[in-house]
Amino acid sequence: MKRYNPSEIEPKWQKIWQNDGRYVADDADTDKDKFYISPMFPYPSGAGMHVGHAFEHAIVDATARFQRAHGKNVLNPMGWDAFGLPAENYAIKTGTPPQVATQQNIANFKQQLARMGSSIDWSREINTTDPEYYKWTQWIFTKLFERGLAYQKESAQWWCPVDKTVLANEQVEGGKCWRCDSVVVKKSMKQWFFKITEYADELLEGLDEIDWPEHIKTAQRNWIGKSMGATIQFDVNEHDEFITVFSTRPDTIFGATFLVLAPEHPLVDSIATKDRRDVVKDYVLAATRKSEIERMSEAKEKTGVFTGAYAHNPATGEPMEVWVADYVLWGYGTGAIMAVPAHDERDYEFATAFDLPIKSVIEKPDDNPSSNYVYSGEGILVNSGAFDGESSSDARENIVAWLEENDRGTQTTTYKMRDWLVSRQRYWGAPIPIIHCASHGAVAVPEADLPVVLPQVDDYAPKGEGGSVLADEKTWVSTTCPTCGEPALRETDTMDGYACSSWYLLRYTDPNNTEQAFSSERVNAWAPVDMYIGGDHAVAHLLYVRFWTRALNDMGLVDFKEPVSRLVYHGYVNANDGTKMSKSKGNVVDPLEIIDQGYGADALKTYLLFMGPVDDDSAWDSNGVAGVYRFLNRVWTLTQEFHNAIKLDELPTDSELRRLTHKTIKRVTLDIHRLSFNTAIAALMELTNDLYKLKTDGFSEEWRDTLKIVSQLLQPVAPHISAEMWQQLHNGDIGETDAITMLDFTQWPTWEESLIQDEEMTIIVQVNGKLRAKLRTPVATPADVILQMAREDVAVAKHLTGEIKKEIYIPGKLVNIVC
């Protein structure tokens, strides 16, 4: 009897999969429905794949194989998000050019993936650092530039002093750099931006149309942060100036008792009275010198100073002190607020700290249990002149209308989202395709001159003063203006790596096109992605890719607005103790190690999918791999026993065998369909356990069908053992290639509902909702007979203490007797 030996069979099938191009997606095949699936392409780090990658690929591969077996034309591509800091920092340390290290890392990843037995279409491999790829990233940049969606602006931005580059808001996590965890600072520089804010509303509305996890949608909604409200003008007394504030609660304007400006607000300087000028200056200086992180951590302590200036409330006509305080942020709204201490927690805190007037204008509803002094909810207006008695929502409209009539304000919408800062002062990225000309300003590099190839340099270390090392490449930098031909200089900043990953899903559909980024025909045929799988980037990448797609749609290059129809967001694979795997703790599990221990790729993938639901975090348990290996071994042994046994024509247990088989087809099919791999695998384990009981009666020919179906059902998660079994079950009459072609593309087994039905049913009998007995009766037993049986059952009768008040019968399932 042949033993189950993954280290023997797995390389054999992997070789065939790799060599015969069977997983190359057919662009011309329009008979089949397409199914486009992709993982979030990885950064090819020097550390190689870890089990988290393996988990992701197990999900992708199982789904791809499942869909392929359902007759879909499957596109399952792979690529490398290869620009980025680790390779560059490695270059600074060792002198190895990032180009070289990246190639090595990719080769390593590919080797690892091959050993996982993935059904990837390698003919579409993408590498963002390949000039043939970033040529088109640059081309899209120039298109965005033409439309005003890429622009340059001098402004204060997040700067990482360690990585010596600016960062996008999305790359600052809790005031720290997402890459190196150092505290970031604000620095004023001229930078390139993508105008994502122009798409704020569209990006918000588009969320309603896509099948993405709710928490991701919520994260994006919060990030975009749309608020409806009003901008209101307050005249400053004795000045020809007014202060514009933004408020979501114009209904509380009668309760606005003072104004607060952000320290960066330009009016602070001009309106401060002589006697207050020094105090104000000191405060502003101190506030702006404080890092954002300090301002955040000191959040609870309100500080501020009076400017000496007064404004007045347009609604009440009453005077209002104008203060400066750092709890008002310059970056949001207008950088100034009307303070309504009675109905806003922060304003209340500030008012009590500095003894400013508090005036209640919204009546707290009687049923509101909050005992706070501040009531920030909605209610009925009081102390609000003509608006008394109106509800907050009515008053909001009416007060804004009144402000508009009197030129004192307008309805306004604001967003928290800022434009996407894309320039980076680092080497290892796609050069921004812009030429700066003395007479024409920033000019896009014409398509014919693309790509702007990243030059080889000697020293990769960033200089730190606002430019990348490319600035030192004098011959590269000096060029001529595409418009006038005069000497001009190249832009030396590179693009954020997120730019490169914002359109790769589109490039996969036409990856070798040298004339275009992609042909419309191809991209519209394959995209949008039917299933996109990842476990990272809730906002950044997943927002950017939506933004670019919408911009490309507006350019007429793609005819869809959302790039990803369905997003599957998987959990993390944690270490045994539930904590994150990390190099420093030495608890990182290497997938190859598991394979090499003899468990094989099939057991590894099956285990990863068996651990729990795909969207849950899970804890790695090496005993679990052993358990799944044991299961595969049992399936294997069963096949061998069948193969060697003398088959009987027929067995009395055949109908039971058929019933179990069809029941399992149904369960596995529906489970994989809803990505519930863990229960699908459990169903196959149950069937296997049942088969071990049935086999004591011997094997009939009927078993061949069952075992073939088992290998088909197992194929998505454990493709190697399935292929081997499949071939064997054809008595070796077919070759390897035919065997897997059959397995890959043969129609997925279907179940017959009639075969699943048992002749008997189990009726649960409850008394007062408590289980007291189970009845086995023929399926057709009428209700009154069942009720009779239920009442007469010994275990039930014992609990029927009083008069029967009610009897509930759910046909075929349950009886509940109430007494």
Place this chain on the structure above:
RNA sequence: GCGCGGGUGGUGGAAUUGGUAGACACGAGGGACUUAAAAUCCCUUGCCCAUUAAACGGCGUGCGAGUUCGAUUCUCGCUCCGCGCACCA
């Protein structure tokens, strides 16, 4: 603080629209096979009570209430954990 998830045995986790709680697996215990071990196969395994033998016993899905014949599932309140955002006006 706000938003989003979640709390089920020793562990990971099952449980279509409310209808047998704990599938499947790990771990643990016992047995078979073996000179022995590994591997394999079989049995037991939520807790408590009872036990010479015997379940037709009680409790049980974070806590407390509610709706219902019936709640892990629905409603309300509380609590704890995880994640995201965070002085966003």
